Amino acid sequence: MDLYNTDAGRLDKFIFDHLQPDRVFLIDVGKAINLICNFLKENCFKDAAPPPPRVLKVVKGGSSGKGTALKGGSDADLVVFLSIFKEYRDQELHRKEIIQEIQRRLEEFKNKNHQNINVLFEDNKWPSPRVLSFTLYSRDFENSIEFDVLPAFDALGQVKCIKPSPQVYIDLISSSSSRGGEFSPCFTELQRDFIIDRPTKLKSLIRLLKHWYKEYVCVRYKSLPPKYALELLAVYAWEQGSRETDFNMAEGFRTVLWLIQQYKRLCIFWTTFYDLQNETLKQYLRGQLRKTRPVILDPADPTGLLGQGSRWDLLAREAAECLSQKCCTNNYSVHHWDVPVEVKMEEEQSYCTIL
Template identity: 30%
Template sequence: MTFQCPPINTTWSGWALYYVVPVTSLCPNRRRMGSLKFYNCEQCGNDFVSRTALRYHFRAKHLGKVHCEKCGREVLRETLQDHEAANHERMTAERQGCFWDMPPKREAKFVAIEMSTSCRMCPRKFGTIHSREHHEKQDHQFTASKRAQMATGFSPDNILDYKNPTELKRFVEEKLRPVPGPASIACATETEAIINLIKECFPLPIARLIKGGSYIKGTDTQGWSDVDIVLFSEAFENLEDCKKKLPEVIDDLGKRLKKSSWASRIMMEKRTQSSLRFHFKCYKNHHGHSFDIMPCYDMLGPAPSTGFKQSFYHKIYLCNDTDEIQLYSMSLLQYQVEFIKASTMKVKDLIRLVKHWFRTSFAKPTAQNKFRRLPSSYAIELITISIWQLAGKPVFFSLIQGMRAILMLLVRYPEMCIVWHKHYSPNSMIFKKAFQKQTRPFILDPANPTLNVCENSNAWDEVAHVARRSLLKPLFNGVQAKEPWLFTNDW
């Protein structure tokens, strides 16, 4: 694992680096750099060297498409209703006979691929983060004070008003860490039973099954966990056949689960393009699990060679279809799970603490900033592990020291450049290309050299603001860096 910020083809100003192309006053859609003119697409923010290239791009990428008001995604006008039905319709608790509170909302996709260059206030997307930020200031008056107001929302159950490490440790043990004993055993038994039910109800023969999510990784909490199930079937002839059959397979699985003996404890949620989602009330209704069931064609296999894995990465890198990228990425779930699962119990407690901080420190999105996206839970897990590794992988450490180090890093998010090389070589062409076009913050998925997990969030400046405010709270009052966290003194 490396944590560094190498120079990128231009001059530095400290750690943060942005190259700004000035906009000419001659034409609102034209940019000038030296003697060259660049024509800007208002729809997505990309630049082109001629009007002809811009016109060709618009016809190929945007003509006949509209933005979905609920998610901001660009879809064909004639398929908008189908898109909304597949992605946004949610059956109400009353219709499903639900008897528990709705758990926290999960990420919209298994592997998030929305870019950080999309606006927080409207569906528009841009070619660079700078152009997106310029648009937010000019068109939405997104000033620093407005950002602070829309970002900060400390709830009464946050941990920042605690006065000492003992209170924090007690909170983690009593409120966050799953309770061991008979309840935990019963929960594991019921979770395994529902997975077996899914296998029985799956309409195709199953060649291989892999499990993921916070419950499997060991980063779940007392009241909430998620479980990802990927079902590989040889009934899918290839990737295209899988895409074609997925809607029917997912619908069939959902119908069978609704008719099962466990139907009263299952509440179906939204169905995505590639998965079936539902909430399962576990063990005497004390808590719930959010299940994400994903059928897929097995493109990687259980034990791929290094060469085959490199070829697999190359296919992902060349793929421009977002739905196909989702299917490719499902094969990598087992490696992502193994990476997080290998952490110590103390690190997993720190992950739980940071996730709790995210849930209790940020204001809820409103109609005005409904396109805001905070970092994914997977990004939070990777940031926590990287900080622990920077400290030398201590077995025992202070949770306050670890939490403080993470918040200090979030304040300096443009400096984040985190890479692991367990599954891909630093000399591989795919890694080099991904690294060369990186945007900051940069955390490369340890199982996928084509994915910067930070790109999903378009609100890192809000994260930094809330982290800065949090460091001023009583929990960190007078706290100084101690071994092995002294490296934070340089921040």
């Protein structure tokens, strides 16, 4: 299962054989997610002091929600939207006590009601943690399932819409100060929807990138850009360079690796959920797009600059190493797609890529 020794022409088979989750794994993940979701909705806050928090909804994010899970491992992000959070600041002020309550109830849940499950919690040393991380084990599952549970303010509400009201983002900007991405869990549904309906093969490319990142980059380096940045680069590469449902996997892989090497010039954002029509958002986005490269804006959260302050140089170093391996060069010439790194906006007189 060595990617670097895999023929470039056999990457599709490599993904199918080694990275694509099998049916048993997907069933286990589904059961585990349903178990925790039902716990959060029905058991978690029923004895809380009045007024008790009410779970408005639980949204599945992460690789399981997006359909990009790797074989043998799944990061199931469950975002719990609570009635007691009336605005973004409430989430920041009260999430610690909510996380502590969820952990306490999970301990009771596993000990009293379900002797066939075990939950191991990850130590969290932050004074105000954003997430409760744990691994769920059960005799009913062949695989252990890793969970991140995040309490969040229901900024989008119950009504699904293609593009939220600009006021949602104006309120976000005024609440975020200098902490970009602080409230990104509020937009998990949009982050998931941005990926989930993409072609199957594009999600396979994302799996390949995540495998490369895990097996060849994370084992060597620290302080790296997040995996989510690689997902967005894959989407961008496909949108700009192919748009075919059955593209050449080696070319797609090589394109993303090439883009990583161009990190000092990257400036990418999407107008799927927010745009330049509102003057307040327009001025804010101008400021974001003028920041030090690379600029990759979370398509669901304009405050989220992915990978800012991270060691892109180390990621680029391993990308260069990968490009020289058999998986990118074997037996025939593999070219990257013709993808623009910088596209000039006449209005801004600066460079960015607008999708």
